[in-house]
Amino acid sequence: MVCATRSSAQQDTTRTVVKCTGQRISGITVYSSAPTVAGARRIKVLGSIARAFHVTTRPDLVRRFLLMDVGDQCTEFRRTESERILRAQPFLADASVVPLADDSGTVSLEVRTIDEASVVIGAHASTSAPFLTVFRFGNSNLNGQGIYLAGDWESGGAYRDGFGARMTDYQWLGRPYVLTLEARRTPLGYAWNTDASHPFLTDLQRIAWTTRSGAIQDYVQFEPVKGTVHGVKVLQKFFDVGGIVRVGPPGRLSLFGASITGDRDVPDTTSVLITGDGFQPDTSTVFENRYQSHRIARVNALWGVRDIGYVRVRGFDALSGVQDLPVGFQVGALFGRSLSVLGSKDDDIFMAADLYVGSGGPNAAFRMQLQGEGRRSNDQTMWDGILTNGRAAEYIRLSEVQTLILSGAFSGGWNVRTPFRLTFGATEGGLRGYHNSIELGGQRAIWGVEDRRFVGRPLGLADVGFAVFADAGRLWAGDVPFGATTPIMSSVGVSLLGTVPPRSTRLWRLDISMPLSRPHAYGLEFRVSSSDNTTFFWREPSDVLGARERTLPSSIFSWP
Numbered sequence: 001m002v003c004a005t006r007s008s009a010q011q012d013t014t015r016t017v018v019k020c021t022g023q024r025i026s027g028i029t030v031y032s033s034a035p036t037v038a039g040a041r042r043i044k045v046l047g048s049i050a051r052a053f054h055v056t057t058r059p060d061l062v063r064r065f066l067l068m069d070v071g072d073q074c075t076e077f078r079r080t081e082s083e084r085i086l087r088a089q090p091f092l093a094d095a096s097v098v099p100l101a102d103d104s105g106t107v108s109l110e111v112r113t114i115d116e117a118s119v120v121i122g123a124h125a126s127t128s129a130p131f132l133t134v135f136r137f138g139n140s141n142l143n144g145q146g147i148y149l150a151g152d153w154e155s156g157g158a159y160r161d162g163f164g165a166r167m168t169d170y171q172w173l174g175r176p177y178v179l180t181l182e183a184r185r186t187p188l189g190y191a192w193n194t195d196a197s198h199p200f201l202t203d204l205q206r207i208a209w210t211t212r213s214g215a216i217q218d219y220v221q222f223e224p225v226k227g228t229v230h231g232v233k234v235l236q237k238f239f240d241v242g243g244i245v246r247v248g249p250p251g252r253l254s255l256f257g258a259s260i261t262g263d264r265d266v267p268d269t270t271s272v273l274i275t276g277d278g279f280q281p282d283t284s285t286v287f288e289n290r291y292q293s294h295r296i297a298r299v300n301a302l303w304g305v306r307d308i309g310y311v312r313v314r315g316f317d318a319l320s321g322v323q324d325l326p327v328g329f330q331v332g333a334l335f336g337r338s339l340s341v342l343g344s345k346d347d348d349i350f351m352a353a354d355l356y357v358g359s360g361g362p363n364a365a366f367r368m369q370l371q372g373e374g375r376r377s378n379d380q381t382m383w384d385g386i387l388t389n390g391r392a393a394e395y396i397r398l399s400e401v402q403t404l405i406l407s408g409a410f411s412g413g414w415n416v417r418t419p420f421r422l423t424f425g426a427t428e429g430g431l432r433g434y435h436n437s438i439e440l441g442g443q444r445a446i447w448g449v450e451d452r453r454f455v456g457r458p459l460g461l462a463d464v465g466f467a468v469f470a471d472a473g474r475l476w477a478g479d480v481p482f483g484a485t486t487p488i489m490s491s492v493g494v495s496l497l498g499t500v501p502p503r504s505t506r507l508w509r510l511d512i513s514m515p516l517s518r519p520h521a522y523g524l525e526f527r528v529s530s531s532d533n534t535t536f537f538w539r540e541p542s543d544v545l546g547a548r549e550r551t552l553p554s555s556i557f558s559w560p
Contacts, residue, residue, distance in 0.1 A: 030059035156187035203250035297342035429541030433491030442478015
């Protein structure tokens, strides 16, 4: 018997919870709930908003993520993997798969999920006109079907206004495929992207694949002196089609695959000044003929080794929610060779690699991820396009409500072929308190310590907490235009933390930071953000991503 229903009913206490030991599955019941919506109904205004925008995730969608069906054998590995895959979905805050004993010796699976809040809203405001500069609105679980749909608007000032939309279907065609469509007009350029993939979600998978294409046109900005912004226009087009096959048993396996990729970079040979009154001629000769156009098409070999298990922890990257922490290691590599028969104008080889290492348990853990890529140009007999990224973090659970996080991150580029620079002001990978800094460099290191505390759950609507933090960072000049090596710069601050609904892994935070290094040691910086770092340990900084070739194996391997 199969039963799927939406309900917040309590677990059936008349039946015994058992361990999966190979019993046949006689039935599957799904209970999808949104406790935040239910709690909000006690407050009339919040209840009206909740009813208007939130539809509970459909049970049939939840069932299709399970790795077991009626008539299959129930195993602990498939049960725990099913739970983990469900919790990894961005529209679900928590999930459990519980086997209940039947009189006939079979088991029934009781699946319970809790939705994330589905309203997507964001804004940037200023104290001078225009007061509203950015606005975003949408739904992260449209009609309960696991579809993210949001649109946004950005004030362009002296330039045109920007607007765009993104749609992601996390169960496209009723399968665990992910489809993303995105189009955007920015004040200075545009971007579009299509991406369809079957990511590597579990070691039980035999194959994974990806296909994507897109284009980005924008101005990379250099500000060596406050108020003087040099802009270099860059057009990037790319495509990627590839797949991998699993060889070996779950837990300890190898991955082999191939892909065809293409990148076309067209930077301007001169720059312009980007001012509050529009574009102005740039008399600087720094950028004249500095960057060249490239058109590359390659055949790539993909290889990976994976020895990963998962430990369930609480309060690490989430405030109080459950997190599946990957422990073990995995490494992936790509080796590519350009081919003129595919339309490549450049003659080169390309190599990229990604390494993840994790260890620990419920009270302490260490995680590290490193990425790197480089290109050997046979035309110029030299290496260029060298980019590296990395982050390491130590988590120490001091008590049930307190976690200490020590972290360090590094990004660097050498002989990058497209306009490239690193700043302290980057939203991802930057230094809190220095959003308006103008220092530029080719390499960047950031260190941080954060003491996070869970406070409580007011009215049962949300988890709240706070944190105190201290950050430090340094830039090295490298070979970027106007690059400068800085002393170690630092900041301190406090953060207000929250999750909606309770136990959600999506963390909202208001960071209030104060820079301590001159000439920035004045005033406070306020930053509002939300992210789910339980599924992505390292989010690549945008100032690195813009210069990277979009062919890293992480797009297929789905790194933790």
